[in-house]
Amino acid sequence: MTPATPSTGPAIQIIGMHKWYGDFHVLKDINLTVEKGERIVVCGPSGSGKSTMIRCINRLEEHQRGQIVVDGIELTSDLKRIDGIRREVGMVFQQFNLFPHLTVLENLCLAPIWVRHMPRPEAEALAMSYLERVRIPEQARKYPGQLSGGQQQRVAIARALCMNPRIMLFDEPTSALDPEMIKEVLDVMVSLAEDGMTMLCVTHEMGFARTVANRVVFMDQGEIVEAAAPEQFFNAPSSERTRQFLSQILH
Amino acid sequence: MDAQGTSQGPILPPAGVVHGPLGWLRANLFSTPFNSLLTVLCLYLLWITVPPLINWAIIDATVSGTDRTACAGASGACWTFVKMRFGQFIYGLYPIEERWRVNVVFAVGILLVLAALSPRVPGKLWSGGAFVFVFPVLAYVLLGGGLGLPVVETRLWGGLMLTLVVATTATVVSLPLGIILALARSSRMPIVKGTAVVFIEVVRGVPMITVLFMASVMLPLFLPPGMNFDKLMRALIGISLFASAYMAEVIRGGLQAIPRGQIEAAQALGLNYTRTMGLIVLPQALKLVIPGIVNSFISLFKDTTLVAIIGLFDLLGMVQTASTNPEWLGSSVEGYVFAAFVFGCFCLAMSRYSQALERRLETGHRRR
Numbered sequence: 001m002t003p004a005t006p007s008t009g010p011a012i013q014i015i016g017m018h019k020w021y022g023d024f025h026v027l028k029d030i031n032l033t034v035e036k037g038e039r040i041v042v043c044g045p046s047g048s049g050k051s052t053m054i055r056c057i058n059r060l061e062e063h064q065r066g067q068i069v070v071d072g073i074e075l076t077s078d079l080k081r082i083d084g085i086r087r088e089v090g091m092v093f094q095q096f097n098l099f100p101h102l103t104v105l106e107n108l109c110l111a112p113i114w115v116r117h118m119p120r121p122e123a124e125a126l127a128m129s130y131l132e133r134v135r136i137p138e139q140a141r142k143y144p145g146q147l148s149g150g151q152q153q154r155v156a157i158a159r160a161l162c163m164n165p166r167i168m169l170f171d172e173p174t175s176a177l178d179p180e181m182i183k184e185v186l187d188v189m190v191s192l193a194e195d196g197m198t199m200l201c202v203t204h205e206m207g208f209a210r211t212v213a214n215r216v217v218f219m220d221q222g223e224i225v226e227a228a229a230p231e232q233f234f235n236a237p238s239s240e241r242t243r244q245f246l247s248q249i250l251h
Numbered sequence: 252m253d254a255q256g257t258s259q260g261p262i263l264p265p266a267g268v269v270h271g272p273l274g275w276l277r278a279n280l281f282s283t284p285f286n287s288l289l290t291v292l293c294l295y296l297l298w299i300t301v302p303p304l305i306n307w308a309i310i311d312a313t314v315s316g317t318d319r320t321a322c323a324g325a326s327g328a329c330w331t332f333v334k335m336r337f338g339q340f341i342y343g344l345y346p347i348e349e350r351w352r353v354n355v356v357f358a359v360g361i362l363l364v365l366a367a368l369s370p371r372v373p374g375k376l377w378s379g380g381a382f383v384f385v386f387p388v389l390a391y392v393l394l395g396g397g398l399g400l401p402v403v404e405t406r407l408w409g410g411l412m413l414t415l416v417v418a419t420t421a422t423v424v425s426l427p428l429g430i431i432l433a434l435a436r437s438s439r440m441p442i443v444k445g446t447a448v449v450f451i452e453v454v455r456g457v458p459m460i461t462v463l464f465m466a467s468v469m470l471p472l473f474l475p476p477g478m479n480f481d482k483l484m485r486a487l488i489g490i491s492l493f494a495s496a497y498m499a500e501v502i503r504g505g506l507q508a509i510p511r512g513q514i515e516a517a518q519a520l521g522l523n524y525t526r527t528m529g530l531i532v533l534p535q536a537l538k539l540v541i542p543g544i545v546n547s548f549i550s551l552f553k554d555t556t557l558v559a560i561i562g563l564f565d566l567l568g569m570v571q572t573a574s575t576n577p578e579w580l581g582s583s584v585e586g587y588v589f590a591a592f593v594f595g596c597f598c599l600a601m602s603r604y605s606q607a608l609e610r611r612l613e614t615g616h617r618r619r
Contacts, residue, residue, distance in 0.1 A: 060515050079523075087521040097516035101535050110530065111520035156516075163520060 009072055011036045011167050011198045012057060017066030019052065026052050028222045030066070034167075039199045041209040041230075044219035045245060050202045053219070054169045057200070058089045071166060087115060090160030094172040096152045098144035104131070104155050105140040108162050115163070123162075130158040134188050150181030154188055161192075168192065170201040206250065210234060218242045308588070319579060332582035333589045336573045340589070343409015343564055349401065352393045353412050360386060360419070368604060370611060383423055390416070405483035409564040411593060416483075417490060417555040417565065422548055424491035429498025434528060436499065437506050447499070454496035459554055462489045467561035486558050494551045501543040505536030538612050545605035549598045566590055 012034040019027040026049050034040055042050045055061040056068060059075055059082045068075040070085045099107050108127035112118040118126070131137040134154040136147075144152055153173055160168060170189065174182045186208050193199060193212045203209070209216050209230055216233040218226045218241075226233065226242045234250075237243050281287040311327025314334060322329035333340070342350050363386055366378035394416070396402035408416065435447035454462070466489035467482055509532050517527040537544070559568040570590045574583035 058519055060518065083521055083523060086519060089519075091516075091519040093512060093516060093519075095510075095512050097510075097512040099513065099516070099531055099535075101538065111522065114526050114530065115521040159520070 009069075010034060011038070011071060012200065013067070013069040014053075014057075015067040015069075017053075017056065017063045017068060019049075019056065019061065019063045019065075026222050027056070027063070030224060032217065032224065032227070034198060034200060036166075036198055037196045038214045039193050039197075039212055040201065040215050040217055041213040042200065042202045042217045042219060043204060043206070043209065043245075044225075048219040049222040050219045051171050054171060054200055054202055057167075057169060058086050058091055060091075087163060088165055089167045089169060090163060090165035091169045092153070092156050092160055092171065092173045094175050096144070096149070096156045096176070098152055098156055098159070100144050103141055103143055104136075104147070107144065107155060108159050111159070111163050127158070127162055130161050131155075133161070133191075134158045135184075148181060149177045150184045153177060153181075153185045157185070157188055157192075167198045167200065170199065170203065172202050172204070174203065174205055204249065206234070218245065220245070319582070328585050328588070329582055330585060332574070332579050332585050336569075336579070336586075339410060339573060340566060340569050341411045343413055343569055344407040345403060345409070345412065346401075346407065349403055352400065352403075356390045356393050357412075357415075359389065360415075387420070387423070405481055408483065410569045411566045413483075413558070413563060414552075414555050414565040414567075417487060417558060418552045420487050421490045421494045421551055421555075425494035425498045425547075425551070426544070428491070428495035429502050430533065432495060432499035433502035433506055436503055451496045451499050454493055455500070459490070459493055459557055460560055462493045463557060463561050465489070482561065483563060486561060486563060490551075490555070490558075494547065497547050497551075498544065501540050501547055502536065504543065505538075505540035506532060508539050509535050538609075541605055541609050541612075545601055549601050552597060552601070553594060566593060 010033045012032070014030050014032045017027060017030040018025070030053055032040075032053075042054065044050050052061055056063045057070060057075075062077075063075075071088055073081055073085055075081065075085060098104075099110070102110065105124060105127055108130065109120065109123040112123040112126060113120060128137055128140065131140055134157055136151055136154055139147055139151060139155070144155065147155065157173075173189070174185050177185065182205070186205060189199070189201070189208070190212055201208075201213075213230050215227055216230050217224055218233070218237075218239075220241050226237060226239050228238070233242070234246065237246060280290045307327050309327075311325060312330055313322045313325045313327065314330045315321055316331050317335060318331070319329070321331050338347070338350070342353055345353060360382075363378050363382040366372045367375060367382055372378070392398055393400070394403065394408070394412075395405070432447050432451060435443045436451065438444045438447075463486060466485040470485060513531055513535070514527055517531045522530065556565055556567040558565055559571070564572060567590050570586035571583075573579060574586045
C-alpha cells in the first residue's frame with residue numbers, strides 16, 4: 001500500500017478562501033499552507049469558523065471563493081475529484097460518528113472494501129492491525145454502542161487510518177469525552193504525529209498543541225488572526241485578541 | 252474471604268412485597284380501589300360475552316349436511332355454509348380442475364416467505380431474491396396460464412387467492428418504490444424532489460377507492476381504442492402506486508431520524524451517494540421504521556377488499572356474494588366471521604413477526 005505518486009508541493013494549500021452561510025460571512029480570506037508531515041493545531045473561540053474551515057478541506061462544506069488545493073488536486077464541484085480527495089484525507093469527528101448498526105470491525109473494513117475494493121480477508125487483517133495500534137483489538141466484534149467514549153473515538157481514528165490517508169483532519173476529537181478518557185485519545189494522536197502524519201487538528205487541548213504542533217493557528221470571527229510556532233504563540237503572541245483568548249483558557 | 256458478604260450487612264428482600272399468585276393478583280389487578288373496580292367490570296363483560304360466543308360458534312354450531320336444511324332448528328352457527336363454499340372463498344371462480352396450480356403457488360410462496368423471514372434458515376439473499384424476482388413470474392404463468400397450461404382469465408380469480416395476489420404484489424412493489432420515492436423526496440435536486448413531492452401528495456390526497464375507480468373506469472377512456480389491458484392488472488398498478496406513496500412517507504420519517512454525522516462520516520471515508528445510502532443510512536432508517544412499514548402492510552392487506560368496487564371478488568367479496576345466494580340466505584354472519592378470522596390471522600402474523608424482528612435487530616447494540 002505505497003501511496004501513489006506523492007506530489008512535491010504542500011499537503012494542503014488554502015488561498016483566499018471565503019465562505020458564506022446565506023448572508024453570514026463565516027470564513028474571510030483564509031490563507032493557509034500545510035507542508036507534508038506538518039502538524040497544525042487550530043484554536044479559537046466557539047463560532048470562530050475553525051471547524052468550518054477544516055470541513056471545507058474534504059468538502060463537507062462548500063467554499064464560495066478562493067482555492068483549496070489538497071495534495072496537488074484543486075477542490076472543485078467535480079464529484080470525481082471530491083471522492084479522490086476524500087480517499088486521501090481522513091477525518092475524525094467530535095461526535096465519533098461510528099456506524100451503530102455495524103460492529104467495530106465492520107466499521108473499519110467498510111471503506112477499504114467498498115472504496116478501495118480490497119478483498120475482505122485483507123481488509124480485516126488491515127483493520128485488526130489498526131485496532132492493535134489504537135490498543136483495542138479485543139473490542140473488534142462489539143458494536144460501537146457497547147464501548148466507552150474514549151474507545152469509540154479510538155475506533156473512529158482507526159477507521160480513518162484504514163484508508164491509509166496522507167492527511168488527517170481532527171474536528172475537536174476530545175470535546176465530547178469525559179475528562180478521564182481524553183488522555184487515551186490524545187496518546188493515539190501523539191503517536192500518529194510521531195510517525196510523521198500530516199495533521200490538522202481543531203482542539204482546545206493546549207497541552208497537546210504545545211508538545212505536538214509545529215504551528216498553532218488562532219482564528220476569531222472567521223479570520224486567521226495569528227499562526228505561529230507554539231513557543232512564540234503561547235509566550236509572545238503578537239495580537240491582542242490572541243492574548244485575550246489565551247488568558248481566558250489558560251486560567 | 253467469608254467475611255466479605257457479612258461485612259456489608261445482610262442482603263434484605265424488598266419490603267412489603269407479597270410473592271405468589273396472591274401477590275401477583277394484588278399487584279396487578281387490585282392495586283387500588285379504582286383498579287379493583289375496573290377488574291370486576293372487565294370480568295363481568297367477559298362473562299356476558301365469551302360464554303354465549305363459545306356456545307354460538309362451537310357448542311350449538313352445525314357443520315354437518317350439505318345445505319341450509321341441515322342447520323334448521325339449531326341455535327348456533329351454521330358452519331355448513333362455510334364448509335360448502337370453502338372452495339369459492341379460497342379460489343373464487345377458478346376452474347376446479349385447475350385449482351392445483353393455485354395450491355402450487357401458495358405452497359411455493361409460503362416456503363419462500365418462511366425461508367426468507369425465519370432467522371434460522373440461511374441464504375436470505377437467495378430466498379428473498381427468489382420471492383421478489385422469480386416467484387412473481389412463476390405465479391403469473393401458473394395462475395394465468397400459458398406455456399401449455401390452459402389460460403384462466405383474471406375475471407375468474409377470486410377469494411383469498413385474489414386477496415393474496417393483490418396484497419403480495421402491492422407489498423413487493425411498494426417497498427422498493429417507496430424507498431426510491433423517499434430518497435427522491437429527500438434529494439437536493441429540485442426536479443427529482445419536485446416530482447416525488449407531487450406524486451406522493453397527489454396520491455395521498457386521494458382515497459384508495461378513487462384510485463381504483465380511476466384505474467378501472469377512467470383510464471380506458473384515455474387509452475387508444477382497442478388497447479385494453481386487464482382489469483386486475485390495472486387494479487394492481489393502482490394499489491401498488493397508492494401503497495408506495497404511503498410507504499415513501501414512512502421511510503422518509505426514518506431517513507430524517509438518522510443524524511447528519513452518519514452521512515458526513517460515510518462521505519469523509521470516500522463512499523459515494525449510493526453506498527452511503529445503501530450501507531449506512533437505509534439499514535438504520537428501515538430498522539427504525541419497521542413498526543410503520545408493517546403498519547402500512549397491514550392496512551394495505553385490509554384495503555385489498557376495496558377491489559370489490561371495481562368488480563373483483565376477493566375473500567370478502569366472495570363471502571358477500573355467496574351469502575346473498577338464495578340457497579344460503581341468512582348465513583351472512585357465519586361468512587363474515589370466517590372472513591374476519593382469516594384476515595385476523597394474517598394481520599396478527601404480520602404484527603407478531605415485526606415485533607420479533609425488532610427484538611432481533613435490537614440485540615447486541617443500542618443506538619447512541
